[in-house]
Amino acid sequence: MRMLRWICGVTRRDEIRNAVIRGTVGVTEILDKIQKSRLRWYGHVMRYEQYIGRRVMEMEVQEMRRRGRPKRRWMDCIKDDLRSKGLTGDEVWDRGRWKKLPKNIEPT
Structure with missing residues (x-):
């Protein structure tokens, strides 16, 4: 984000929000780019029949009981991404x- 501020000639003292700077420069948020690439990879994995990753995704694993919050897995992120889209x-x-579906409106 510091680079975008430098490109626009804006300092922190100007108190301009990052979303406004991103809009002027025409750059999307990094989270949208990550979501796009995650969904693209999910498409590759699901369509490739012999891929070991797909077989691993379909495996049933016996879970150990743990204390606390469950760990966030890749499929949890994919389910959230699919739901948000x-x-x-x-x-x-x-x-x-x-x-065409997982693409965001992305100027750069």
């Missing part, structure tokens, strides 16, 4: 449609 996960089989 309004997708069910069945769209992954139509590659042309899937390629």
